[in-house]
Amino acid sequence: MTAIRQGWAILRKDLLLEMRSKEVFTSQFLFVVMAMVIFYFAFSPNIKNLTTVGAGMLWVAITFTSLLGLNRSFVHEKDEECLDGLLLCPVDRATIFAAKFIGNFFFLTTLEVIAVPIFAFFFLTGTFLPNLGWFLLILLLGNVGICGVGTLLATISMNTRARDLLLPVLFLPVMVPVIIPMVLATNYIFTQGESMSELSVWLYTMAIFDIMYVVAGYVLYDFVIGD
Amino acid sequence: MKKGVVWVLGAISVVALAVSLYWIFVVLPIVSREQTGFSQKIFYFHMPAAIISFVAFMVTFIASILFLAKKDFKYDILAYSSAEIGLVFGVVLMIFGITWDKLAWGVWWTWDPRLVTYLILLFLxxxxxxxxxxxxxxxxxxxxxxxxxxIAALDVPVSFFSTRLIKNVLHPVIFSREGFGLDMNMTIALLLAFAGMTALYVLMLMLKLKVEHMMEDVHVLKDMIESRRD
Structure with a gap:
């Protein structure tokens, strides 16, 4: 019970901070929309129907945007030495991970709630609405994977000399086993693939990696935070 | 570490690799064009190098867990020494791989699942x-x-099983329940190359560990001298 209360306190602090400053959300939103505009000009000369490359565009935009948020979630802790204060509190390290993970997940999901409809409006011609439920499940699984391993790796990179420079180097290769099924499953939804069994293979792969990464983050967090 | 062990391992790797080369180029006939012809000979060094690099990364994985559990630096030294040798074998494997690609299929690179997952492993x-x-x-x-x-080693099983899980893969499954995809002479050549490379890996790891432990000692001694001087 105490763990939930403590976790909620950390989460509430992050939410309040973001609600008052809105700095991460604003920059992420601008970034993701600009990325879409650039994609349009990069692909449109050769590809008539952008739905066919839609899945790749969507996930490249989201993955790179998530890097901004993951870095920010620890930069402000480090700058004012808030992290040391947090570590001095009698809080389990795993609870800090859980709170940060949920916070990152919440921010990324909020961003997608606004960015994905804009994306669909700009690029998707074919109707994917009958499969909307599956699409939301893919987004959910993708977000869990990104935030699970991202929270852990952001903490590591924040405590090194390179600081936020290191996160993409560590994060992107680790994310590939999640990104590949994510893109393939989304592509299936956008282009209305043939068999349902294909989709389920990718969903299982994502779910397995999500579970592995979140559990690894929860168990290993004790070793990466503080001294 | 005994000096004898080093010599024995060195001898095993030299002899086994030399005999396997003889077997590959002299004893074994050239396979048919459908089985990629002369370039198929790369296989006998390609597959052992792949397995050794997987083993090396798994050693890193286990040593990393042991380090976190016991906080003993000898496990950390083992972890990164093995990772370094794994990376060397991995790069060699990639060079074999792309050469074989070019000779057999006419392209340097294909986006085959095994190639992609292995490339990611090297990046990791x-x-x-x-x-x-x-x-x-x-x-x-x-x-x-x-x-x-x-976390990085979680990708090793994905890479290893990618030929078994995903269909339409260029890499064949050699060992399966149905039996062995090779005849007697091919098996001998493969096993010899495998034995030679295993001995080479163990030898390199032993020497690397010795050097790293010496370096740790030097650091400790340096620190002692520094503190005396102040």
Whole structure:
């Protein structure tokens, strides 16, 4: 019970901070929309129907945007030495991970709630609405994977000399086993693939990696935070 | 470490690799064009190198877990020594692989699942060493590297099983329940190359560990001299 209360306190602090400053959300939103505009000009000369490359565009935009948020979630802790204060509190390290993970997940999901409809409006011609439920499940699984391993790796990179420079180097290769099924499953939804069994293979792969990464983050967090 | 062991391992790897080369180029006939012809001979060094690099990364994985559990630096040294040798075998494997690609299929690179997952694995262990170089404090460096080593090694089974899980893969499954995809002479050549490379890996790991332990000792002695001087 105490763990939930403590976790909620950390989460509430992050939410309040973001609600008052809105700095991460604003920059992420601008970034993701600009990325879409650039994609349009990069692909449109050769590809008539952008739905066919839609899945790749969507996930490249989201993955790179998530890097901004993951870095920010620890930069402000480090700058004012808030992290040391947090570590001095009698809080389990795993609870800090859980709170940060949920916070990152919440921010990324909020961003997608606004960015994905804009994306669909700009690029998707074919109707994917009958499969909307599956699409939301893919987004959910993708977000869990990104935030699970991202929270852990952001903490590591924040405590090194390179600081936020290191996160993409560590994060992107680790994310590939999640990104590949994510893109393939989304592509299936956008282009209305043939068999349902294909989709389920990718969903299982994502779910397995999500579970592995979140559990690894929860168990290993004790070793990466503080001294 | 006994000097005799080094000599024995060295002898095993030299003899086994030399005999396997003889077997590959002299004893074995050239396979048919459908089985990629002369370039198929790369296979006998390609597959053992792949397995050794997987084993090396798994050693890193286990040593990383042991380090986090016991906080003993000897496991950290084992972890990164094995990762380094794994990376060497991995790069050699990639060179064999793309050469074979070019000779057999006429392209340097294909986006085959096994190739992609293996390339990512190399990037992961490249990042592992980049991470190490970015932390100067010894304890923190070892802890971070161990955590990242564990996460990176989760990709090893994916790469290993990618030929079994995904259809339309260029890499054949050699060992399966139905039996063995090779005849007697091919098996001998493969096993000889495998024995030679295993001995080479163990030898390299032993020498690397010795050097690294010496370096740790030198650091300790240097620190002692520094503190005397002040």
């Amino acid at each position: 262990f490249g990042a592992y060493f980049f991470l190490r170089s970015m932390v100067s404090e010894r304890m923190k460096q070892a802890r971070f590297a161990a955590v990242f080593g564990i």
